[in-house]
Amino acid sequence: xxxxxxxxxxxxxxxxxxxxxxxxxxxxxxxxxxxxxxxxxxxxxxxxxxxxxxxxxxxxxxxxxxxxxxxxxxxxxxxxxxxxxxxxxxxxxxxxxxxxxxxxxxxxxxxxxxxxxxxxxxxxxxxxxxxxxxxxxxxxxxxxxxxxxxxxxxxxxxxxxxxxxxxxxxxxxxxxxxxxxxxxxxxxxxxxxxxxxxxxxxxxxxxxxxxxxxxxxxxxxxxxxxxxxxxxxxxxxxxxxxxxxxxxxxxxxxxxxxxxxxxxxxxxxxxxxxxxxxxxxxxxxxxxxxxxxxxxxxxxxxxxxxxxxxxxxxxxxxxxxxxxxxxxxxxxxxxxxxxxxxxxxxxxxxxxxxxxxxxxxxxxxxxxxxxxxxxxxxxxxxxxxxxxxxxxxxxxxxxxxxxxxxx
Numbered sequence: 387x388x389x390x391x392x393x394x395x396x397x398x399x400x401x402x403x404x405x406x407x408x409x410x411x412x413x414x415x416x417x418x419x420x421x422x423x424x425x426x427x428x429x430x431x432x433x434x435x436x437x438x439x440x441x442x443x444x445x446x447x448x449x450x451x452x453x454x455x456x457x458x459x460x461x462x463x464x465x466x467x468x469x470x471x472x473x474x475x476x477x478x479x480x481x482x483x484x485x486x487x488x489x490x491x492x493x494x495x496x497x498x499x500x501x502x503x504x505x506x507x508x509x510x511x512x513x514x515x516x517x518x519x520x521x522x523x524x525x526x527x528x529x530x531x532x533x534x535x536x537x538x539x540x541x542x543x544x545x546x547x548x549x550x551x552x553x554x555x556x557x558x559x560x561x562x563x564x565x566x567x568x569x570x571x572x573x574x575x576x577x578x579x580x581x582x583x584x585x586x587x588x589x590x591x592x593x594x595x596x597x598x599x600x601x602x603x604x605x606x607x608x609x610x611x612x613x614x615x616x617x618x619x620x621x622x623x624x625x626x627x628x629x630x631x632x633x634x635x636x637x638x639x640x641x642x643x644x645x646x647x648x649x650x651x652x653x654x655x656x657x658x659x660x661x662x663x664x665x666x667x668x669x670x671x672x673x674x675x676x677x678x679x680x681x682x683x684x685x686x687x688x689x690x691x692x693x694x695x696x697x698x699x700x701x702x703x704x705x706x707x708x709x710x711x712x713x714x715x716x717x718x719x720x721x722x723x724x725x726x727x728x729x730x731x732x733x734x735x736x737x738x739x740x741x742x743x744x745x746x747x748x749x750x751x752x753x754x755x756x757x758x759x760x761x762x763x764x765x766x767x768x769x770x771x772x773x774x775x776x777x778x779x780x781x782x783x784x785x786x787x788x789x790x791x792x793x
Contacts, residue, residue: 450775501528505729527575555597
């Protein structure tokens with residue numbers, strides 16, 4: 387029997403990417419890698435970057451690093467890993483709609499939290515304090531250290547040897563780091579200064595639009611999942627949420643559509659609508675800015691003098707009200723404060739012990755400080771602690787400060 391001819395219709399619509407816009411990053415025009423490598427026959431340079439991030443040890447550890455809650459408090463709250471996946475999904479949606487390189491946007495979204503230490507911002511605050519005499523600690527700079535030095539999966543180089551565009555996007559996703567447009571005029575973290583000396587990342591310009599979409603996707607994701615987690619954890623009530631900008635309208639609409647739905651479903655419906663509203667707002671505002679600036683290539687985006695991807699003024703104002711509420715009612719809730727207090731003591735105790743008694747470090751870390759000065763030792767200790775997951779830090783503290791002797 388003859389087989390029928392199979393004809394494939396060309397599929398169109400928002401689910402299928404259009405050709406790249408003039409202002410999009412292009413993998414074939416990448417500025418390359420610090421250590422030159424042959425190109426892949428099956429993947430673009432940005433796809434390889436994304437895949438290297440996914441296979442990194444630091445990426446796997448995000449599974450047991452938390453945002454607000456400590457990992458033992460519940461399996462349903464977000465971790466750094468689930469947050470990064472949510473950011474990547476939103477970043478790809480934005481990138482596709484703006485005709486950008488989705489793989490670069492996804493890579494940056496997946497990599498943006500790699501440098502966070504255990505216990506979220508609490509762990510970062512303690513390491514900043516401990517490292518103040520030794521060039522400080524910054525999670526963004528720590529991400530760069532991981533990507534360029536600490537990850538060891540290749541024989542030819544330390545780090546992952548990502549493209550210039552990926553490293554630029556990781557370092558500058560929130561905007562320029564030097565010059566008049568920099569948001570923070572404090573001294574640059576040592577890790578960024580050290581790397582930029584050998585691989586210029588144009589620290590005085592804005593990053594690519596792909597990096598800007600990854601940054602705003604992070605904002606969209608964490609605001610929404612903090613509302614989700616906060617309601618489910620009982621840190622604030624439905625009544626309080628109904629009075630909030632954005633959240634209140636979304637909850638009321640969900641309740642009107644599904645009056646018999648249980649609380650968990652109403653929360654999920656409201657958060658889904660909120661994410662959709664924010665994405666729609668960002669796309670409309672970004673397209674308006676692009677129409678005004680009309681950048682003809684990705685360098686025109688970098689030199690535009692302002693971020694081209696952002697929220698509308700009204701959405702930004704509403705979000706600021708939401709952030710203020712979350713800060714006061716969730717991030718400073720007494721239950722969260724108790725967990726923060728425990729986390730502070732754990733991280734500070736570990737740092738002080740390893741710094742004063744470096745012989746207690748594991749052999750592979752101890753080998754890195756031998757013959758080093760105090761600043762180098764402090765950085766080794768900081769790198770070791772920053773790479774810990776929440777539960778590993780808790781176990782390490784228990785082993786070192788518990789009553790019983792460990793094996």
